[in-house]
Amino acid sequence: MYHDGSCLVDFSLFDVLPREKAEWCLAEIQQTLADNCLRIVEYTLAGGEVGVIDENAGPAGELWFEGRIKPMHTLVDGERAVLWLASNISQRHHLEARLRQLSETDELTGLCNRRRFMQILGQQLTDYVPETADIALLIVDIDHFKPINDQYGHLDGDLIIKTLTAVCAAELDTNALFARLGGEEFAIVLTDTTPGAALRIAERLRQAVAASRFELECATVVPVTISIGASVVRPYRRRINELLRDADIALYEAKSQGRNRVVMARDPDPASRRA
Numbered sequence: 001m002y003h004d005g006s007c008l009v010d011f012s013l014f015d016v017l018p019r020e021k022a023e024w025c026l027a028e029i030q031q032t033l034a035d036n037c038l039r040i041v042e043y044t045l046a047g048g049e050v051g052v053i054d055e056n057a058g059p060a061g062e063l064w065f066e067g068r069i070k071p072m073h074t075l076v077d078g079e080r081a082v083l084w085l086a087s088n089i090s091q092r093h094h095l096e097a098r099l100r101q102l103s104e105t106d107e108l109t110g111l112c113n114r115r116r117f118m119q120i121l122g123q124q125l126t127d128y129v130p131e132t133a134d135i136a137l138l139i140v141d142i143d144h145f146k147p148i149n150d151q152y153g154h155l156d157g158d159l160i161i162k163t164l165t166a167v168c169a170a171e172l173d174t175n176a177l178f179a180r181l182g183g184e185e186f187a188i189v190l191t192d193t194t195p196g197a198a199l200r201i202a203e204r205l206r207q208a209v210a211a212s213r214f215e216l217e218c219a220t221v222v223p224v225t226i227s228i229g230a231s232v233v234r235p236y237r238r239r240i241n242e243l244l245r246d247a248d249i250a251l252y253e254a255k256s257q258g259r260n261r262v263v264m265a266r267d268p269d270p271a272s273r274r275a
């Protein structure tokens with residue numbers, strides 16, 4: 001308890017809170033009275049936002065609160081009223097945010113993990129308006145990673161994965177979705193693009209990786225290359241599993257054509273599309 005609240009007595013919400021917050025509180029109170037039942041809300045409030053209290057008496061910065069708003073059974077000064085019980089839930093809120101972040105992040109690279117990637121791509125496909133710009137998916141896979149891992153060990157393998165992440169991230173716009181799907185496989189989603197632009201970006205990534213120095217703990221420098229399979233959203237390839245499937249097929253082709261290359265998924269021939 002930082003304040004006993006006595007300094008707030010006789011003030012209205014609009015006297016002590018910024019206008020927007022006061023309006024929000026008032027709307028919540030009115031809704032509680034209209035519903036005539038308990039309402040639970042979460043909101044932020046900083047000491048500095050509350051006009052008449054000493055902001056230095058409490059924790060600095062924005063705090064999270066849970067408000068339990070309950071209609072009172074008796075009138076107050078002849079008017080209906082609510083009881084608003086506020087509890088500081090900042091600690092719980094930050095813990096939940098941290099847990100959410102951990103559950104969505106790949107520990108080794110700091111990229112978003114497969115689960116988060118699927119969520120975001122799923123949403124992007126739901127929101128996608130056909131015949132505007134394209135959405136492209138790139139699946140990136142390190143070539144011959146097993147022999148490198150076997151020869152130099154898992155820790156050096158991890159170092160290569162981290163270096164590769166940094167090399168690719170430096171080539172991508174901040175709005176590209178870059179994720180580690182698992183192992184030595186990554187996925188990149190480019191929105192607001194075209195097949196040609198997606199191919200150019202994929203080719204830039206391939207060249208950047210091939211030209212980078214991958215230095216191991218023992219100071220040995222190993223050559224690293226990647227293969228990339230790409231697919232673009234089309235009327236017959238609108239679902240997440242269709243995009244992934246076709247990018248995977250293209251990746252398989254890139255590998256079988258000799259690796260260190262980019263392959264774009266082909267459109268199905270019209271006859272098979274009709275089938």
Ligand SMILES: Nc1nc2c(ncn2[C@@H]2O[C@H](COP(=O)(O)OP(=O)(O)OP(=O)(O)O)[C@@H](O)[C@H]2O)c(=O)[nH]1
Nearest residue numbers: 142143144145146147149154155157158183184255
């Ligand atoms: N260091 C490290 N290695 C991993 C990790 N996840 C998977 N691997 C290794 O990645 C290697 C993948 O090998 P393969 O799938 O056979 O593929 P590859 O040797 O890269 O061959 P191609 O993909 O066909 O070019 C295996 O040796 C796995 O043990 C990881 O998190 N860290």
